Amino acid sequence: MNIDRYPEIPPKDKFIKKAYVAIMLWIVGRAMQAASRVDPVVKEEFSHLRDNFLLRLWVAPNGPSMFVGKDKNGKVKYMGWNPRGKKTTLDMQIKGIEQAVLMFTFQESTAVATSNDRLIVSGDLDDACAIVRILDIVEIFLLPKIITKLAVKRYPKWSQMSPLRKYVGRVLVYIRAFTV
């Protein structure tokens, strides 16, 4: 048998998908920081998290990542993508870039992705549930209803989120996310 006919096949990179997910993670991270200042519900959710809370949401095995946590003053802050020197209290790992693309192109909501075994969470379950709720609210602020419906478990009714809160929040989150 000529072994050279069957060479090794190293894995290639998926640059475009990685770049897309990295941009989405950056936007979501910044928007979480902005929403924590603008929206009372998000603020409330974050206030229940511990003082040294630090979330890492990343794509395994070597994909993009984002850090969001509380700083020394207790303010929620997007802390970039570099894990060096950071001690995470909640690690949410998306199993692969394809799974991340499914989530960030809103083909699968966070809840469906979890049930389809696409996420690995290390840390407190309470914290993870709070983060999923925050992500849902952030997505409602960032995206139009037609897309958000695909991304969240339940789109809030008017009685749950008034149009005033939604539209004012949306404008403020966009301004804060891309400027401050």
Add this chain to the structure above:
Amino acid sequence: MQLPESYVFFSQPKINSGKNAMEHIYVELASMDARKPLVLASRQVTERGLTKKFIKSLYDSNVVIGSLYDEVYPYHYACISQLNDLVELFKARGCDSIIAIGGGSVVDLAKGVNIAVSNSGNIMDYAGTNTIQKRLKPFIYVSTGHCGGTETSNEAYIENRRFVSDFLFPDVIILDNRMITARTRQRAAEASMVALTAAIESCAVPYNNPMNDLYANVAINFIYENLLGVVKKPGSKTGNLALANAYAMAGISFSNIPPGIVYSLGIAIARDTGLPRGQCMGFLLPLSLEHRVMKNESIRGELLYALLGTEGYCRVPEKERTSTSITILRQFVNDLGGLLPKSLKEMRVNKYKFEEYARQASEMSMKRVTQKDCMQLLDIAWEGIA
């Protein structure tokens, strides 16, 4: 359902089914401390572009494919010369795991390579039941829908010899809807008949094993509800995925009991005549159930439950459940039209070989079925389904 006094059930594989299931392979390999698999596939799998999809699914992971060997003939038996070449390839490339894409002899060959690279000595020394004494290398099976129906079980056929061991279960079964593609109606019917036989014979026995029943009932139900749809429309994604799931479950269920009369006879006839196993088992299955009823042997009512679900099961009076399930099964086989033969005469099986088939079947089933029963069933099957 009654709790038996005692029962044993073993299932090794983790089943990963649905959208993007293949992207989980690198996680599964990492969890078994492996990152360089030898990948086996048939030429047909490559021609249909499935190996490309598989390779792409491993992009952006830490897994290096040690080698991709795609020259296995899917519907031939696994031969020892090819196996030895693959063992050499496995060792030369420093692989630490095996992935089989496809079905039939591809999986048999992968299991054979796994036995050879994990154990010392001649592979034929491990033929038989429970002769393998230690855990094998990680083995992942990626279904393409084209299969023999028992790839997920604990058995393999190499050079026409049967290897049975719990270590031969795949560690992970991947049922990804990109890989499970349309196939010929004939192949779908044949593979389904093997799986249906395996599932029915593992749950229609007089004693029950609740865990086994769960797997078998779901397999029977998936096949009953989806096979005719797939035969009419071979491209049906949902139907093909449901059938692939059924094959996976039937294989696991079947591994927990000795083979029944239809499975053993089907294998014996197929081995001798070279005909597909599914063809032999398809029409033997309803005949064997009728034969058992004639002998006043009981068939558990749960078979009807598996076929019709809760509502259908409750609608039929208790005394009629056995006869109804046999009628439904017979009708089901008839609905497959000309895809399956209707008698051994039509298959041109030699009648003088019946005794040999009966002897082999009895041996394979570990004497669970007698030669006399086999002979009676073969005699009935000669004329076949009216």
